[in-house]
Amino acid sequence: MLRIEGLSKLCGAERYLDDEPLEGPLKGCLWGMTVRSPVSRGRIRDIVYGAGFNWSEFVVVTPDDIPGPNETYLIENDQPVLAPGYVRHMHEPVALIAHADRDLLRRALASIRVQVDPEPPVLDFRVPPRPEQIQRGTDNVIKQLRICKGDVEKVFATAPIIVEGEYETGAQEHVYIENNAMAAWIEDGPAGDVVVVRGSMQCPYYVLNAVKHALKRDETRVRIMQSPTGGGFGGKEDYPSTIALHAALLALKAQKPVKIVYDRSEDMAATTKRHPSLVRHKTAVDRNGRLLAQKIEVILDGGAYVTLSPVVLSRGIIHAAGPYSCDHVLIEGRAMLTNSVPYGAFRGFGAPQTIFAVERHMDRIAQKLGISPLEVRRVNLLKDGQTTSTQQTICGGTDRHALLERALGETDYARLLAQAEEFNREHPYLRRGVGIATVLHGAGFTGNGEVYLNSKVDVAGLPDGRLEVLAASTEMGQGTNTVFTRLAADAADYATDDVLVGMPDTFRVPNSGPTVASRTVMVVGKLIERAISDLAAQLGGGGSPLRGKALKDAIIAWHRVNGGGSLKARATYTPPPNVKFDDKKYIGDAYATFAWGVCVAHVEVDLRTAAVRVLHFTSLQDIGKVINPTLARGQVQGGTVQAIGWALSEELKFKDGGMANNSLTNYIIPTSDDVPPIRVLFHENPYEHGGGGAKGVGELPMDGPAPAILNAVAHATGCDPLAIPLTPERLMPLLEATP
Amino acid sequence: MNSNAAHKPVCAESDAITIAFTLNGKSHTAKVAPGERLLDTLRYGLALTGTKEGCGEGECGACTVLLDGLPANSCLVPAFQVRGRDVRTIESIPAERLGPLLESGATQCGACTPGVVMTAAWIRDHRSELQSFTTRALMAGNLCRCTGYDGIIDGLERWIASESGGRS
Ligand code: FES
Ligand code: FES
Numbered sequence: 006m007l008r009i010e011g012l013s014k015l016c017g018a019e020r021y022l023d024d025e026p027l028e029g030p031l032k033g034c035l036w037g038m039t040v041r042s043p044v045s046r047g048r049i050r051d052i053v054y055g056a057g058f059n060w061s062e063f064v065v066v067t068p069d070d071i072p073g074p075n076e077t078y079l080i081e082n083d084q085p086v087l088a089p090g091y092v093r094h095m096h097e098p099v100a101l102i103a104h105a106d107r108d109l110l111r112r113a114l115a116s117i118r119v120q121v122d123p124e125p126p127v128l129d130f131r132v133p134p135r136p137e138q139i140q141r142g143t144d145n146v147i148k149q150l151r152i153c154k155g156d157v158e159k160v161f162a163t164a165p166i167i168v169e170g171e172y173e174t175g176a177q178e179h180v181y182i183e184n185n186a187m188a189a190w191i192e193d194g195p196a197g198d199v200v201v202v203r204g205s206m207q208c209p210y211y212v213l214n215a216v217k218h219a220l221k222r223d224e225t226r227v228r229i230m231q232s233p234t235g236g237g238f239g240g241k242e243d244y245p246s247t248i249a250l251h252a253a254l255l256a257l258k259a260q261k262p263v264k265i266v267y268d269r270s271e272d273m274a275a276t277t278k279r280h281p282s283l284v285r286h287k288t289a290v291d292r293n294g295r296l297l298a299q300k301i302e303v304i305l306d307g308g309a310y311v312t313l314s315p316v317v318l319s320r321g322i323i324h325a326a327g328p329y330s331c332d333h334v335l336i337e338g339r340a341m342l343t344n345s346v347p348y349g350a351f352r353g354f355g356a357p358q359t360i361f362a363v364e365r366h367m368d369r370i371a372q373k374l375g376i377s378p379l380e381v382r383r384v385n386l387l388k389d390g391q392t393t394s395t396q397q398t399i400c401g402g403t404d405r406h407a408l409l410e411r412a413l414g415e416t417d418y419a420r421l422l423a424q425a426e427e428f429n430r431e432h433p434y435l436r437r438g439v440g441i442a443t444v445l446h447g448a449g450f451t452g453n454g455e456v457y458l459n460s461k462v463d464v465a466g467l468p469d470g471r472l473e474v475l476a477a478s479t480e481m482g483q484g485t486n487t488v489f490t491r492l493a494a495d496a497a498d499y500a501t502d503d504v505l506v507g508m509p510d511t512f513r514v515p516n517s518g519p520t521v522a523s524r525t526v527m528v529v530g531k532l533i534e535r536a537i538s539d540l541a542a543q544l545g546g547g548g549s550p551l552r553g554k555a556l557k558d559a560i561i562a563w564h565r566v567n568g569g570g571s572l573k574a575r576a577t578y579t580p581p582p583n584v585k586f587d588d589k590k591y592i593g594d595a596y597a598t599f600a601w602g603v604c605v606a607h608v609e610v611d612l613r614t615a616a617v618r619v620l621h622f623t624s625l626q627d628i629g630k631v632i633n634p635t636l637a638r639g640q641v642q643g644g645t646v647q648a649i650g651w652a653l654s655e656e657l658k659f660k661d662g663g664m665a666n667n668s669l670t671n672y673i674i675p676t677s678d679d680v681p682p683i684r685v686l687f688h689e690n691p692y693e694h695g696g697g698g699a700k701g702v703g704e705l706p707m708d709g710p711a712p713a714i715l716n717a718v719a720h721a722t723g724c725d726p727l728a729i730p731l732t733p734e735r736l737m738p739l740l741e742a743t744p
Numbered sequence: 745m746n747s748n749a750a751h752k753p754v755c756a757e758s759d760a761i762t763i764a765f766t767l768n769g770k771s772h773t774a775k776v777a778p779g780e781r782l783l784d785t786l787r788y789g790l791a792l793t794g795t796k797e798g799c800g801e802g803e804c805g806a807c808t809v810l811l812d813g814l815p816a817n818s819c820l821v822p823a824f825q826v827r828g829r830d831v832r833t834i835e836s837i838p839a840e841r842l843g844p845l846l847e848s849g850a851t852q853c854g855a856c857t858p859g860v861v862m863t864a865a866w867i868r869d870h871r872s873e874l875q876s877f878t879t880r881a882l883m884a885g886n887l888c889r890c891t892g893y894d895g896i897i898d899g900l901e902r903w904i905a906s907e908s909g910g911r912s
Contacts, residue, residue, distance in 0.1 A: 008846065011851055013854075015839070015845055015858075016834060016861075017793075017794020017861075023793075106754055179889075182796070182887065182888070183796070183798075183855035184797075235853045236853040236890055269804075482853025484852070638849065639894075642892030642893075669799045676884040676887060677880045678878075680892065680893065682894050
């Protein structure tokens with residue numbers, strides 16, 4: 006099935022928020038802009054509005070204009086909507102202004118001086134804070150988590166071989182090509198005025214909760230609608246709540262529609278990014294490379310507010326031991342408060358960071374033992390019946406050893422290796438190498454998260470017999486609408502033309518949970534199937550559930566009898582049987598299921614420039630049943646290229662705690678000419694509790710490329726890179742130090 | 745038509761410049777401010793919102809139009825400079841020609857897509873003169889964060905193959 010909205014996107018007809026005509030609710034729309042902090046930490050002394058502007062013509066919003074608590078509703082609500090006299094990171098929102106003339110507004114914004122008495126910021130999460138830098142508890146720790154299995158110290162006491170390593174990953178900016186954009190206006194409703202917000206977002210109900218909380222309204226007086234969203238990758242998971250509140254506050258004050266559209270430099274400087282990480286490994290192994298004990302310490306830079314860091318840390322530590330079996334594992338993680346922009350969700354959500362560390366570490370264990378990187382994985386890869394670090398027994402029938410062997414066979418790994426070695430003997434300054442990574446990714450929310458979410462989906466039978474899927478899951482390029490249509494059509498035995506997927510609108514769709522965590526097809530897709538079979542059973546009146554034409558006729562007949570009524574069936578999440586997780590002790594089934602993958606990277610390093618080029622890349626993935634091969638392949642290819650950027654070129658530069666290279670001119674994401682074709686192979690093993698048999702696909706592709714590429718660079722050059730991005734500046738000194 | 749006009753850059757009447765140019769094959773006049781970007785004239789002045797802004801500084805290619813037949817970043821072109829010239833936007837490309845790009849998965853979120861299609865259309869029309877470059881090299885001015893480029897490159901190659909010899 007072709008992407009439903011594909012042609013409309015190709016011919017430029019798809020209307021993103023900033024493309025909407027300024028008619029109807031947007032008639033007379035003002036532009037909104039954000040006044041931001043010029044420093045990383047300090048007390049605001051004054052906000053000086055520049056001379057030469059008639060400020061009475063502008064709408065100005067300060068914290069005093071917030072009707073409810075000045076808090077952005079999320080895990081801890083510690084992030085203000087507008088900084089109340091005290092700023093904790095560079096570019097933090099301080100006030101808002103609006104005007105109809107965008108150029109005038111820009112000049113006016115530039116005239117505003119936020120005067121701050123600076124206080125000492127924390128800008129390096131790796132070093133313990135000094136007393137004057139403490140801003141949370143006694144140690145700036147946002148969250149601490151621990152996984153303990155067996156007794157590592159006992160093993161270390163007698164272990165024959167111990168391998169240690171310290172690995173670092175940098176921040177990463179999402180660079181969705183559509184910048185953040187949000188509009189708000191006020192409408193009349195039966196219970197008083199309604200604040201309507203429409204814009205680019207992943208999670209309409211997150212936005213709803215945030216707007217309700219800070220505006221002190223219930224859900225009958227706040228309405229959130231998604232507009233077509235030009236990419237998210239996690240970057241539009243929580244930050245849209247902030248922008249929605251900003252637009253809503255301006256609209257309330259102005260009593261006019263207001264639109265906030267970030268430009269690229271503002272979007273890059275002010276919004277969330279991937280958490281930087283430092284991961285330390287200490288591993289006991291035997292001479293064959295068998296893992297005897299893994300002790301792992303994970304430290305994340307959480308940035309200036311709690312936001313999503315506790316959950317990112319959670320996913321990070323659960324993935325930190327890799328897809329391996331080991332009886333003694335201790336993982337300790339902490340997220341640190343700093344005065345950076347809050348770090349947030351980004352495809353993989355902590356897992357790519359810890360998987361980078363463990364996959365580099367596995368290669369270094371092999372190196373130390375003089376065995377091949379394949380061998381160390383063959384000896385340790387999980388088999389069904391063995392347990393993970395949280396003592397989850399792996400089952401499901403995917404043979405990870407067979408996946409590895411298939412990837413090696415399909416890439417002709419042995420020949421690639423031999424060719425690279427021969428090439429390196431002859432070539433004066435180019436070096437080639439091959440690297441692998443074996444990865445896992447927990448699908449859906451961690452632990453009991455899906456149970457707490459309690460997601461709901463409605464399916465409506467329309468008067469003409471068609472079906473409409475009503476869910477809050479958003480399309481942001483990954484193909485939600487196309488896959489939902491396919492799953493619904495298959496469940497009802499309908500033509501895909503007879504299925505509609507409603508645009509998320511909190512007045513119309515129930516909360517099917519956020520569009521994150523590779524959960525949409527697996528979890529929400531399954532709910533669609535259940536809602537349809539429920540509808541079919543209802544109309545079948547106790548007989549066998551209706552399908553196809555019989556269902557369509559029954560829906561039409563129902564509407565004839567119940568003219569004007571609404572025919573809907575609802576499905577609510579129920580967890581697969583026997584999934585149990587203790588979220589205090591971190592013991593049990595961290596995820597209902599895992600997706601598995603193997604990456605093989607073939608690289609070339611130029612010893613003159615220290616530039617790394619990926620020559621070939623193959624990704625083999627077990628994502629359950631593949632619902633739409635073109636879309637699934639696109640997810641893997643896009644995720645892989647995003648990971649190649651993270652591994653090699655995407656480096657955030659900071660100045661005084663703010664992003665200094667906040668432009669696409671010097672924050673370097675890969676172009677078509679920087680990457681090879683990404684070869685994608687699927688291993689299809691349907692997962693019975695997933696929609697259409699699918700597990701998640703969105704994030705797994707992000708996990709393997711960085712370690713596979715660095716392992717390949719190590720193979721090519723003999724040097725030992727431990728940190729990404731591995732820019733030429735970082736690689737050059739390593740090459741110089743390598744004999 | 746002019747439904748987004750309220751968000752077009754404004755300037756004093758005496759500073760406005762009137763230009764005549766060809767837009768998607770038809771002659772056209774527009775009044776533009778001295779510092780106005782062609783991108784804003786198209787999007788806000790003429791409601792041709794198919795052309796997107798991704799970076800505003802000539803890096804991403806989301807704003808690509810064909811200016812006298814060559815791809816140009818409309819965010820870097822002052823509107824007054826198109827006086828007397830030929831401008832083609834995504835709105836001039838008929839949807840029914842884009843099948844190969846749809847089938848290959850060339851679009852995901854779609855934000856880069858109109859720019860990608862304009863560059864691709866130019867490559868397709870001039871492939872024989874551009875022999876010494878790979879399609880990957882020719883597409884390098886259009887950033888896409890979703891597809892990893894394979895869907896775009898495959899689609900472009902299928903498009904070239906399916907319409908070989910034909911011109912837009
Ligand atoms: S918007 Fe013009 S090149 Fe990015
Ligand atoms: S399709 Fe999303 S940026 Fe290209």
